[in-house]
Amino acid sequence: MSHALNILKEIFGYPAFRGQQADVITHLASGKDCLVLMPTGGGKSLCYQIPALMRNGVAIVVSPLISLMQNQVAALNEVGVDAAVLNSALPAEEAQAVEQKLLACDYDLLYVAPERLLTRRFLDLIARIPLALFAIDEAHCVSQWGHDFRPEYRQLNVLHTRFPNVPRIALTATADAVTREEIIERLVLYDAKIFLSSFDRPNIHYRIVDKINSKQQLLSFIQTEHLHDAGIVYCLSRKKTEDTAAWLNVHGITALPYHAGMRPHQRALNQEKFLREENIVIVATVAFGMGIDKPDVRFVAHLDMPRSIEGYYQETGRAGRDGQKASAWMVYGLNDVIQQRRMIEESEAQAQFKQTATKKLEAMLALCETITCRRAHLLDYFGESATFTSCGNCDICLNPPDSWDATIAVQKALSCVYRTGQQFGAGHLIDVLRGNHTIRVMQRKHDHISTFGIGQDLPAKTWRAIFRQLIALGLLTTDSDGYGALCLTRASRTVLKGQQKVFLRRQSEHKKLTLKQQPVNDFSILDQGAQRLLDQLRNWRAKTAREHGVPAYVIFHDATLKELVRLSPQTKDELLRVTGIGTHKLDKYGDHLIEILRN
Known part of the structure; x- marks a missing residue:
């Protein structure tokens, strides 16, 4: 390790390795394959960059994004490492010059997109030179269950076939057990050693709040806690990214939109500005972010619930990569659940995919509605046992919610779903429960059923929270047609019969965090x-x-x-x-x- 430590200090300027870095580097430098799962900001890049400098030959790094490759090459060049990028963005003359230097073995590392690597011409090219190793970054892209699926990644097993003696390292920050198995299978890494680091990000403050007026809530969050900080705001739709960015700019926050529907030049310009300048907020769909290595992002906000915990963890992990305090903030409501379920049902995917997507959505919903530590909940999802019951740095631990015996209210809600024929969404059901004589209630003659007006003692916002939590508990589900109608489940029968009590999270007033609880730069x-x-x-x-x-x-x-x-x-x-x-x-x-x- 003395050689590796010398490279770490002399070239990269760090005094010691972190976590499992030293073990991974020793394993890979000795010529063995490995799969590395390490949280964003945990130092994954050094796990292959240092072995690349220790071993003879050129290291080939497979990366899915042009901007990520360019930034990593720029960072390596700054510390004196000979690295280059070869992708479709390079003019023909520059690409030819890179290939000539590659054949002369003038590079320590070469970054390529999977599409370029898989061409016969490129595979034949690298067959003519000594290769130090293959590094497959963002390896979760190989999985059809992953949130960043790239079909080209499934063909990377050709590296094992054509270059069986060249060690390979696959790296990702996000992969549950199912995704890990698929990475191993698709990349033929059966003999690879798995390095599984802790998924814990103790510097990130997790907070999920009820959605009331999402844009106003976002503005208040930024103004009170992250004014003049760089941040990312995720929205579900392209239109919402445009509207939210415009709203923030009107209110003095420098914000730029980013989504797949924009002209490529403008999209690239906005991303480049976010990366190169300080204090910029980018408002984006999930099209933005994979591989973003900007270390000083101080917050990631979600105005819509992500479709899976993997996606949420990957996106929130873009905050605080430098280890400094950062925030993961989200507003969430019942409509988020209905909208996500509708998207799953209306997709053209196969039944198995829809079933898996639904399970992942239910897990995400459970995280939103948990009454226990959010960090412990996240770790448990990824198969890691938390060493704590209270992390002291999430909204649940800092402001523990009260629970209440909601059995009678739940029975009223479930009965109302049954009496109205399991054909209506939460809005109509709440009108019936609260005795509101709306046109729709009158037309359906729901003012004559037994559940009309039996929930007048609770406000509409409480009923919305009840319905949301009933979906999270599996006592209600949305209809398979994707229109948001709520239906009973098998589990709801025991509650209706009085054989099971139900305790729910009480909707507390939103308390402002005290100064010591706020993420402070x-x-x-x-x-x-x-x-x-x-x-x-x-x-x-x-x-x-x-x-x-x-x-x-x-x-x-x-x-x-x-x-x-x-x-x-x-x-x-x-x-x-x-x-x-x-x-x-x-x-x-x-x-x-x-x-x-x-x-």
């Missing part, structure tokens, strides 16, 4: 002198990044700037003790940093 506690120094370093970093044509974090992460302010090194030897500064960056930037720090 560590920079906000600096004194004036330290803040001025930090501003000078950030200005220099921004100017340098523009000159080099790379995002600011490629020059130095915020954590490195913070350590420069704290330690105030005055010599190059002292600079080398700062995390994130290796010998190459010391040679390039040492004099500039010392000048700023001394002044």
Whole structure:
């Protein structure tokens, strides 16, 4: 490991490995296959970058996104590693030049898209050179049950067939047991060692709140907790991304939309601006985000419920990659459940896929409605036992919800579903329960049934919460036609007969988090002198990044700037003790940093 540690310190500027990095690097560098599951921000890239520098030959890295490849290559070039990217975005002359350098073995790592790698021409090309290893990033893309399924990934087993002696590493941040099995099968990794790191992200504060006025709730959340922070807001529809971005801009938040329906040039421009500039909020559909390695995203917000815990975990994991405090915030309501179920039923997928998608949606719904620690709930889903019952950094632990014996209210709700013929959604059922003489109630003569008006003692918002939780508990389901009608399940029979009590989460008033509970940017506690120094370093970093044509974090992460302010090194030897500064960056930037720090 002395060789690996030397590379880690001299090139990347880090004093020690984290978690299972050292074990993975030793295993891969010795020429053995492995599957690595490591949370976003856990340092997956180093697990193959360092072995690539230790082994003879060129490392081929398979990555699904052009922007991700470009940013990772830019970061490697900044620390003096010879890396390049080969994809469809390169002009023909540049692509030819890259291929010539590849044949001359002038690269340590080459990043390629799966479509390019799978061509016979490229496979024949790399067969002519010594290969250090194959790294398959975002390996969950191989799974049809994954949220980022890429058909091309299923053909990557050709690497095992054509190059059986070249070690392979498959990496992902998100994969449940079913997805892990499929990765192993599809990539022929039966003999690979599995490195499973903890899925816990203790720096992320998880919070899920009732949806009332989602745009206003989002604005309040950003203004009170993340003003001037970079963030991502996820919406279900393209129109909603446009509307929400416009709404935020009107209210003083710099926001950009991103969705698959935009012109490719504008979409790429918005993503590039988000990556390169600070304090930008991107409002996007799930088309945005896979492979985004911007470390200083301080929050990820969802205005609609994701379709699976895998998707939620992957998306929220884009916050706080630098290990600093960050927020995962979501508004959620009954219509989210109905809308997601409708999308599943109306899809043209096979029955087995629909069944699996429904189970994943139910798991996501259970996370939203849990009355126990959200972090423990997430870990349990991924097959990891939490070492705590209260994490102290989610809304449930900080503001524990009350539960109440809702058996009678539930019986009323279930009876109303039955009496109305299991043909109506929650809105109509609530009108019946509360005795509202709406046109629809009168036309259907539901004002004459026994359940009309028996729920007047509870407000409409409480009834909506009850119906939502009944779906989460499996006591109600939505109709198979996808129109949102609520239907009884087999489990509801015992409740109607009085053989089972039901306790539900009480809808509490939304309390403002106390200051110590709020995610706080560590920079906000600096004194004036330290803040001025930090501003000078950030200005220099921004100017340098523009000159080099790379995002600011490629020059130095915020954590490195913070350590420069704290330690105030005055010599190059002292600079080398700062995390994130290796010998190459010391040679390039040492004099500039010392000048700023001394002044």
